[in-house]
Amino acid sequence: MLFAPSSAPSGVLDAAATAARLPWSDLADEIAALLKDPTVVVPQRAVLPLAQGGSLFVMPATDQSVAMTKLITFTPGNAGTGRPSIQGDVVVFDIATGERRLVLDGPTVTxxxxxxxxxxxxxxxxxxxxxxxxxxxxxxxxxxxxxxxxxxxxxxxxxxxxxxxxxxxxxxxxxxxxxxxxxxxxxxxxxxxxxxxxxxxxxxxxxxxxxxxxxxxxxxxxxxxxxxxxxxxxxxxxxxxxxxxxxxxxxxxxxxxxxxxxxxxxxxxxxxxxxxxxxxxxxxxxxxxxxxxxxxxxWAGWDLAAARLALRRASPAPAATAHWADPSA
CATH class of the missing domain: 3.40.50.720 (NAD(P)-binding Rossmann-like Domain)
Known part of the structure; x- marks a missing residue:
């Protein structure tokens, strides 16, 4: 795989960098841990119908230290056009400070x-x-x-x-x-x-x-x-x-x-x-x-699990902004 510097701001991860924070077995383990965590709160997601048959999904969730919201669009009409059907971001905040910690690529998290x-x-x-x-x-x-x-x-x-x-x-x-x-x-x-x-x-x-x-x-x-x-x-x-x-x-x-x-x-x-x-x-x-x-x-709880794992796997800035070929492209 070829590496090259990313132009994304610090803390904003592209598809490949997001995937690198979410290895399969570790993510499954994190989901299991989240299901046992009594501090997790997941409101029902909001789905707003859009013109042309699409939808906007707003999916918040939180635990005792992390708050996140996934904002994605689902556009069935993009099938076969080369544009993805799902687009958007997962925005992750630190509860103690209110700081935005990460922006993850929404389709990759999904x-x-x-x-x-x-x-x-x-x-x-x-x-x-x-x-x-x-x-x-x-x-x-x-x-x-x-x-x-x-x-x-x-x-x-x-x-x-x-x-x-x-x-x-x-x-x-x-x-x-x-x-x-x-x-x-x-x-x-x-x-x-x-x-x-x-x-x-x-x-x-x-x-x-x-x-x-x-x-x-x-x-x-x-x-x-x-x-x-x-x-x-x-x-x-x-x-x-x-x-x-x-x-x-x-x-x-x-x-x-x-x-x-x-x-x-x-x-x-x-x-x-x-x-x-x-x-x-x-x-x-x-x-x-x-x-x-x-x-x-x-369920937004699954996205919260991904956010928790991505935060734990944070690496120094140069590595965190590395870019390589997206395996799901």
Missing amino acids: ARRTAAVSLLAARHLAQVPQGPLLIVGAGVQGLAHAEAFIHGLGVREVWIASRSSASAQALAAQVRDLGVDVQVVADADAAVPHCPLIATCTTASALVLSAPPRPDAFLAAVGAFTPAMAELAPALCQHVARHGRILVDTSDALHEAGDLLQAGLDVAALPTLGEMVRSPGAAAPERRSGPVLFKSCG
Whole structure:
């Protein structure tokens, strides 16, 4: 990788510098620690509809020493244009002094914390953590989940399915550079019987997976985060509810988990990741009782975990402002 000085002001990190502060396993550990921290306060995020079908997300959170807000735009119309669908920043403050400590790249934080949350859930619930892994969707989240599961679980084989053959091939090249075997498949459903790990990482504009997962499967669904969005067919969700277990990232999924809501499931009755992390013994028997669906909708607490880790990993100014090729570009 090539290094060059960054022109960003001190404390303002570009995508690559943000990623460097958030290694996969450490970020998953930080998320687990945050879920056990009673000082964490996370108000419900505000979502402001924008013209042209976009949204502005305002996501604050705090603990006893750090306050942060993520401000991002989600612009579905950018798909296929070369412009990212998610743009924005995470602004981090010191509570004691009120000082702004960091500005992190919002899309990078979003990608890494989302995949790290999936990694944390898989650590607890995946029956075959080494894979193979099926990635459905060849965008930023597809790459992030491939990296997280390769580095965090030891996955050595990745299958990729995408509506865009060119995007699938581009992601395959990036994942292959991580030193694992990769194959591109035209039909995600046909790959399901071969893959005990699955991550659906699309913009959820249409259903992308219908085949019921195998009995030992762990499926992380991260692309849908409104009631109108869904990646998974209702019958798939209902199958897992009957034969395995469904968890959600937080109780906010009651209003946001389109996959589950459209399947007619009682989301309020489902356990959360926090409940599992705080009572790990309760999850152990479930590892042997059918497929697991982990539904992730997003939460500002995950961004706070990233902010806490980034602050702890602060390095001297010259290193902190170094720049190198963004692996999610």
